[in-house]
Amino acid sequence: MKSQKPAIPTQPDQETDRATLDLSIEKITGLNSRFAHDTVAVEEPLEIQLAHGPSHARSLKSISVTMRTPGHDFDLAAGFLMTEGVVSDPNDIDRIAYAAGSIGEIPRDSALSQSALPYQPGKNIVRVDLAPHVVVSLANLERNFYTTSSCGICGKASLLALQTVCPPRRKNTFRIDSTILYQLPHRLREAQHLFSLTGGIHGAALFHATGNLLAVREDVGRHNAVDKLLGAQFLADLTPLRDTLLLLSGRASFELLQKALMGGVSLVASVGAPSSLAVQVAKDFDITLIGFLRDNHFNIYHGAEHILRAAST
Known part of the structure; x- marks a missing residue:
């Protein structure tokens, strides 16, 4: 039985007013020009700070600065910690809040104060307070120390690292009809409010096997959306x-398959292509992997037996 979830404050709405920016632009058509209005997705840094340790000896460490679209910042922080293996149960987190001093002035101990990243006054620093019983491995606090395809760690080492931190796996029993799969990209696009405004933002969604949409999130960073x-x-x-x-909504990389694995997801489908290491993760951990899901076709890279009516020729 799962433990009772913690009383983490519910974050306000997704702050659409901060997620987009209206601009005056010059639009060119052929040899003609005219002034017009355009809406772009906002990209701002978010720093995640982690407070951990026993009650009598707490430590505060900045563990990540990522460029993201404002909104759902508490979900982003919790998802990052979960998918990086820092927390495994919601009761590991006592509190999530915007850090004091994050409006207007950057705290002197903040990573943003030493960063060359653009900074706009606002809620751009999130502090996560872990429960005193949670033991944190300092080696796990460096962003993407084994998860990114550009980190310089070979595929074999990355897969071995995943095996040490991933939650216990059960047999993959998820099944879905291919006719339902064909409908999902359209349903995701319909649910992408920010994409409809800007045309420049990634989307990630969870669906049931019936095709019902469970949840959707958007961000300029595909890993942040997940x-x-x-x-x-x-x-x-x-x-x-x-x-x-x-x-x-885009491609399937190793990092995104790793996050799906940590979340216990049984099937990952992407509108774009998967990478070779993403395919290897799918095979090693029995995650059904679909790529190029568009119109009336898709490729199965692993788990064809989980796709109903998908005949091979």
């Missing part, structure tokens, strides 16, 4: 997500 999505489910004590599929 962290926001999985973080919301983690805080609601709904992980592992064995009875759901994760749909990505």
Whole structure:
């Protein structure tokens, strides 16, 4: 039986007013020009600070600065910690809040104060307070120390690292009809409010096998969109997500398959292509992997037996 979920404050709405920016632009058509209005997605840094340790000896460490679209920042922080293996239960988190002093002035101990990243006054620093009983491995606090395809660690080492931190796996029993799969990219696009405004933002969604949309999140960073999505489910004590599929609006990288694995997702489908290491993760951990899901076709890279009516020729 799962433990009772913590009383983490519910974050305000997704702050659409901060997620987009209206601009005056010059639009060119052929040899003609005219002034027009355009809406772009906002990209701002978010620093995640972690407070941990026993009650008598707490430590505060900045563990990540990521460029993200404002909104669902608490979900993003929780999802990042869960998918990086820092926390495994929502009760590991006592409190999530915007850090004091994060409006207008950057705290002197903040990583943003030493960063060359652009900074706009606002809620750009999130502090996560872990429960005193949670033991944190300092080696796990460096962003993407084994998860990114550009980190310089070979694929074999990355897969071995995943095996040491991933939650226990059960047999993959998730099944879905191919005719339902074809409908999902359209349903994701319909649910992408920020994409409809800007045309320049990634989406990630969770669906049931019936095609019902469970949740959707958007962000300029594809990994942030997935962290926001999985973080919301983690805080609601709904992980592992064995009875759901994760749909990505772009490509499927190793990092995104790793996050799906940590969230217990059984099937990952992407509108774009998967990477070779993403395919290897799918095979090693028995995650059904679909790529190029568009119109009336898709590729199965692993788990064809989980796709109903998908005949091979």
